[in-house]
Amino acid sequence: ERKKGNGILNSILKGGKLPEGHNIAVELWDFIPLNVIKEKGKYYSPYKTRYHQLSEMISKSSIKLIDTKIVHSLEEATEHFSEVVTRGEEGIIIKDPQAIWQDGTSRMQIKLKPTKEIDLRVISFVEGSGKNSDTFGSLLCTTEDGLLEVKVSGFTDEDRKKIWEEKEDWIGSIVSVKYNSLINSRNKNNSSLYLPRFVERRFDKDIADTMPR
Numbered sequence: 001e002r003k004k005g006n007g008i009l010n011s012i013l014k015g016g017k018l019p020e021g022h023n024i025a026v027e028l029w030d031f032i033p034l035n036v037i038k039e040k041g042k043y044y045s046p047y048k049t050r051y052h053q054l055s056e057m058i059s060k061s062s063i064k065l066i067d068t069k070i071v072h073s074l075e076e077a078t079e080h081f082s083e084v085v086t087r088g089e090e091g092i093i094i095k096d097p098q099a100i101w102q103d104g105t106s107r108m109q110i111k112l113k114p115t116k117e118i119d120l121r122v123i124s125f126v127e128g129s130g131k132n133s134d135t136f137g138s139l140l141c142t143t144e145d146g147l148l149e150v151k152v153s154g155f156t157d158e159d160r161k162k163i164w165e166e167k168e169d170w171i172g173s174i175v176s177v178k179y180n181s182l183i184n185s186r187n188k189n190n191s192s193l194y195l196p197r198f199v200e201r202r203f204d205k206d207i208a209d210t211m212p213r
């Protein structure tokens with residue numbers, strides 16, 4: 001999985017070693033001249049042209065192309081997105097075939113990823129650091145049956161200050177949390193969430209979701 005693979009690669013960058021039984025596989029969907037990247041500029045060759053050139057360049061190598069599907073409408077893209085997520089993958093990126101490459105955020109490609117919501121119970125405050133040292137870092141939340149536990153963040157400075165001023169009232173409260181997928185907790189036997197973000201406090205509920213729910 002990408003998040004596990006990134007963790008291994010980040011460890012290697014810091015001086016670690018590739019775990020026994022692992023190999024590094026290279027999969028690409030684009031290529032940009034190195035001098036353009038170093039200069040943080042733009043590469044005006046259209047994405048469609050770059051993709052075909054890349055296909056020819058790596059046809060006889062061990063490098064693989066990222067799976068690509070041509071779609072002609074948002075409906076087709078959404079259908080493909082559903083197929084990809086059903087297979088257990090993260091999502092897709094819709095790319096304009098005429099898009100140039102530029103350093104920074106592009107308006108000519110759109111990421112589609114699944115997002116879900118869950119209602120959790122707040123059980124404690126996690127200590128903050130830096131600019132949040134006077135308040136808190138995140139809320140430690142759990143499902144009603146205790147089978148899932150996760151640290152939830154994503155607060156504005158204004159919300160963080162208000163929550164901290166009313167912290168006694170927040171312990172035991174129910175909050176709605178947006179997330180991308182269910183994952184196994186690293187250090188515990190229970191489950192956790194990938195990219196959990198605070199949505200709102202649920203004043204209309206006094207019971208959190210359970211894992212079966």
